[in-house]
Amino acid sequence: MTFAPTFLARLLPALLALCSSPVLAQLDSLPQLGRSLARYSQRLPPEKLFAHLDRPSYVSGETLWFKLYAVDGRSHRPLAASTVAYVEVLDAEQRPVLQAKIALRRATGQGSFVLPAALASGTYTVRAYTSWMKNFGPEFYFHCPVTIVNTRTPLGLPAAPAALSYDPQFFPEGGYLVQGISSKVGFKITDRQGRGVAAEGNVLDASGKSVGSFQTLRFGLGSFSFTPMAAGSAYRAVIRLRSGQTITSPLPAVREQGYVLRLEEAGPEQLRVVVQTSGAALASESLYLLGHTRQQVAVAAGTPLSQGQAVFVVEKAKLAAGVTHFTLFNSRRQPVCERLYFRASTTTLALTAQPDKSQYASRQKVSLQLSTGETVPANVSVAVYQLDSLSQAGGPDAASYLWLTSDLKGAVENPEYYCSTHSAEAAQAADNLMLTQGWSRFRWADVLAAQPAPPAYLPELNGHLVRGRVTDSRTGARLRASLSTWRRPAGPFSCTIQLVGPMAACSSKRPTGTVPGSW
Numbered sequence: 001m002t003f004a005p006t007f008l009a010r011l012l013p014a015l016l017a018l019c020s021s022p023v024l025a026q027l028d029s030l031p032q033l034g035r036s037l038a039r040y041s042q043r044l045p046p047e048k049l050f051a052h053l054d055r056p057s058y059v060s061g062e063t064l065w066f067k068l069y070a071v072d073g074r075s076h077r078p079l080a081a082s083t084v085a086y087v088e089v090l091d092a093e094q095r096p097v098l099q100a101k102i103a104l105r106r107a108t109g110q111g112s113f114v115l116p117a118a119l120a121s122g123t124y125t126v127r128a129y130t131s132w133m134k135n136f137g138p139e140f141y142f143h144c145p146v147t148i149v150n151t152r153t154p155l156g157l158p159a160a161p162a163a164l165s166y167d168p169q170f171f172p173e174g175g176y177l178v179q180g181i182s183s184k185v186g187f188k189i190t191d192r193q194g195r196g197v198a199a200e201g202n203v204l205d206a207s208g209k210s211v212g213s214f215q216t217l218r219f220g221l222g223s224f225s226f227t228p229m230a231a232g233s234a235y236r237a238v239i240r241l242r243s244g245q246t247i248t249s250p251l252p253a254v255r256e257q258g259y260v261l262r263l264e265e266a267g268p269e270q271l272r273v274v275v276q277t278s279g280a281a282l283a284s285e286s287l288y289l290l291g292h293t294r295q296q297v298a299v300a301a302g303t304p305l306s307q308g309q310a311v312f313v314v315e316k317a318k319l320a321a322g323v324t325h326f327t328l329f330n331s332r333r334q335p336v337c338e339r340l341y342f343r344a345s346t347t348t349l350a351l352t353a354q355p356d357k358s359q360y361a362s363r364q365k366v367s368l369q370l371s372t373g374e375t376v377p378a379n380v381s382v383a384v385y386q387l388d389s390l391s392q393a394g395g396p397d398a399a400s401y402l403w404l405t406s407d408l409k410g411a412v413e414n415p416e417y418y419c420s421t422h423s424a425e426a427a428q429a430a431d432n433l434m435l436t437q438g439w440s441r442f443r444w445a446d447v448l449a450a451q452p453a454p455p456a457y458l459p460e461l462n463g464h465l466v467r468g469r470v471t472d473s474r475t476g477a478r479l480r481a482s483l484s485t486w487r488r489p490a491g492p493f494s495c496t497i498q499l500v501g502p503m504a505a506c507s508s509k510r511p512t513g514t515v516p517g518s519w
Contacts, residue, residue: 030288034297040447041295046073048406049142051128055385056395057147061117067381068109074294076402078107082130084460090125121150132459165192168249171436174261174337179231181260181276186435189220196220196413201239219413221432231256261337273312288329293320321345323407335444340434344419345403408437
């Protein structure tokens with residue numbers, strides 16, 4: 001098992017540098033864009049958690065077991081930094097019904113939840129995160145849906161079927177539709193549960209004339225191209241579902257001038273990024289393209305526009321496996337377009353499981369021989385469960401989570417398909433996914449800020465970090481105080497609060513002494 005021992009050495013000086021080392025706001029060269037991103041990644045190194053659950057469905061009263069893996073968000077190597085993880089079970093309204101703090105040792109931890117017998121039937125979400133991950137928002141946490149069935153409560157009368165509703169969304173490639181420039185548009189059509197639905201349709205202009213057609217490929221996703229001819233025109237899509245239902249949805253507004261970015265294959269070894277502009281003010285400026293995979297810069301290039309067009313050629317070999325973000329900057333180093341590209345990993349750890357028998361009697365012990373097929377150490381976990389209608393789909397696997405879904409916003413239907421299927425259709429389906437579920441883990445304004453803000457949450461490198469404040473019970477005024485903590489062997493944490501300054505000598509009733517805690 002390989003660890004990242006330099007993480008702490010990078011992190012602790014970086015936390016001190018947040019308030020003492022300003023980043024230049026005015027950039028004068030393309031390499032400084034890459035250096036600014038590298039400095040940001042060093043100050044705020046991403047951390048990821050993956051939770052392996054013992055099965056995807058449970059009955060109320062059973063035990064939900066899990067194992068946690070902590071990895072560096074850039075290299076995906078085990079990261080022995082945080083020592084505490086927080087695991088929750090959320091209901092349909094995203095309210096926690098169960099919570100636990102799990103100790104992490106050598107980048108792994110394990111635990112369980114006893115599901116209350118009174119827990120209602122439904123779909124729940126298991127969520128896991130660390131204190132450091134709270135700096136990046138809940139979208140960065142690990143999420144996994146589970147089904148819980150309560151067999152102790154009557155089902156009652158079947159509920160009346162909910163009215164069918166669908167959510168069509170359209171995403172111009174690069175971010176915008178611009179008058180007179182051909183654009184690719186990704187689209188996603190989902191039902192009330194967020195599952196993709198098959199559909200086809202047409203794009204109509206303000207007069208009702210069809211200017212394009214489209215059809216979903218997989219999981220309710222697809223793409224089409226058309227050329228908007230007038231700024232501000234009300235283009236709309238008429239969508240026909242397989243059930244015969246018709247939906248009408250507006251397309252994003254068309255801009256009079258701006259940038260259109262198009263990513264296309266230029267052969268088996270290259271990608272081509274084509275940028276077109278509309279507007280005299282933009283016709284001759286310089287553009288800069290920065291491509292990074294998990295905040296590690298892979299491509300940095302600049303070129304001037306020529307007759308309103310610029311072309312960048314990218315070698316695929318320079319791109320790491322996973323999701324690559326291409327960001328286009330104008331001559332003032334302002335981000336104006338973004339596009340995602342997915343490259344499936346070609347290296348996987350091949351695991352084989354060999355049972356000691358071909359058949360077993362009821363409640364007979366089963367022994368499995370696990371092998372990686374290689375002479376490399378591995379920290380693994382195994383889940384064994386009965387296949388039925390609730391668990392047929394299985395849970396998420398570490399490969400598709402780390403390479404794909406952990407770097408995309410929202411739920412991804414059947415992520416394993418994009419990582420395990422190698423065909424022209426799978427490549428097109430992955431590109432549709434990149435068009436419709438793009439997400440940046442950071443804001444470029446934060447990356448290029450002259451004075452970066454310090455993180456709101458510190459990493460728990462040596463156990464829990466306890467925060468609090470001391471106030472005057474009569475006035476409610478906050479008092480200055482110092483805090484020390486310790487823990488008795490096999491006992492609770494305790495703390496001593498010592499007031500600082502003139503208030504410390506005012507009265508013996510001030511909150512000094514030992515205050516036991518329940519942590």
